[in-house]
Amino acid sequence: MTTIAKDEMEGMRPSPLQHKHWLETWRPGLSAAAFLVAVLLVWEGIVRTHIWPPYLLPSPLTVLDRLWDGLRDGSVLRAVTSSMRRMAIGYSISIILGVGLGVAIARVKLMEETIGLPVLGLQALPSITWLPLALLWFGLNDKAILFVVLLGSTLAITQATTDGVKNIPTLYFRTARNLGASGPGLYLHIVLPASLPHVITGMKLGWSFAWRSLMAAELIFFTPGLGHLLEVGREFNDVAQMMAVMLVIVMLGLTFDRLVFLRLERFVQTRWGLAQRE
């Protein structure tokens, strides 16, 4: 635990990194790169044994080549754009719905008694199982996909928000009342920010649920999207394309998980004083 002495403003900024040996600084990256190269070599080695024909197991270079083709002719970009558009719409709605429902369940006894249990129960249901029903209700279109994405992430966010609001210390509520907060002000200035660390954890989980649901739903639809591109690869027996698309899905998933959510989580935990300080 560090605290700052009165006349030590420098302490507020992260102290300059201690001088480390270059190998120590780059070690994690180097080991990861070395491992990746090893995997690719083993893969290439297996391809060359011809145990499986190349149309079932293409070499890594062929996959990269197909990825390059897809990037050049714009098909990958188009697919990424339309998948991400669906994510953006479905996920935004589910954040609003999820946080709203979560706060309501935590703060209103009647809401907890009524929709609290269904929220818990429905979470046990993988959201893709809603797809057949969604097809009947909405038809073979974007609405059905959005419905599945929405169900995938909303409940995770709801659950996390409820936990977050219920874990707000009594002291914060007392302080809020003492300062004169009530009604919307109480929610805007205290309840929502106080539960933010939990909400972000829920958003991270919700994102990965939504992403999985979206990919699964897109496999079935004849509409542009990454899942659909994967299905096109199957129809043309183009394993290299399927693997290239899978690679894109992994990269997008990692980007959000590592770059967006992990950073957001760490930032909030430090600011809220929940993280171990160096």
Add this chain to the structure above:
Amino acid sequence: MASQLAIVAETRAGIHPAPNKISFRGVSKGFSTPGGWVRALDDFSLDIAPGEFVCLVGPSGCGKTTALNLAAGFFRPDAGAVVSDGAPVLKAGPERMVVFQEQALFPWMTVRGNVELGLQLAGKPRKERQITAAFWLRRMNLDRFQNAYIYQLSGGMKQRAQLARALALSPAVLLMDEPFAALDALTKDMLYAEFQTILSATHQTVLFITHNVREAAVMADRIVVMGGSQPGRVRGEFTVDLQRPRDSDSPGVTELSSKALEMLKGDEG
């Protein structure tokens, strides 16, 4: 302002012409605990005059924290009434600001954000909020840390920020719930001096809760002792006529705190 000063002067002289800032009138309050019903306050009465600094001293479980929570309006009494500025206390509000023992600042806001929040909730315009917050932050020696977040502050700085947040709302009564209990001795001594200076300069009416008799003797105009064989009641009280600022090691403070301690222990045996 002049009339306020006159009132304070008269109060200090022992005359109470103005209505009490806060009064407990035959207040009783009980709680159900795993061990059964516990009566925390039993027919408790206390009047605090404008500008007076009253310390409520007693061991844990004597009901002093319950008294403070009732004054703040966090709960209502079972019997009797708490009256502030002539009106019964029905709910919590910025007229009776609390400085808590624990970390009660909001970590998602900067120090200045915390000080401004109450003013914002009261609907004060931005300019006024900034001026008031800047004034109290400078007063509490926190101006260099106004943009810091709470996790970046030391324990003493957190308590100074809490006091700035409370005083920015110009409360009728300041309620302090063992604000120094979690601090080390050096920081405590520093804050005794700082808080005394500011609170007596602003003629702030204060109800201060502590289990530390020496702290009470340093800070208070009047020490009210609770506890002993009859929990939930006032055992007795002392007026403190010592020059300010007082030092916690001065002979006067030492003498007074041993007298208060004697009264606390008096009929325990």
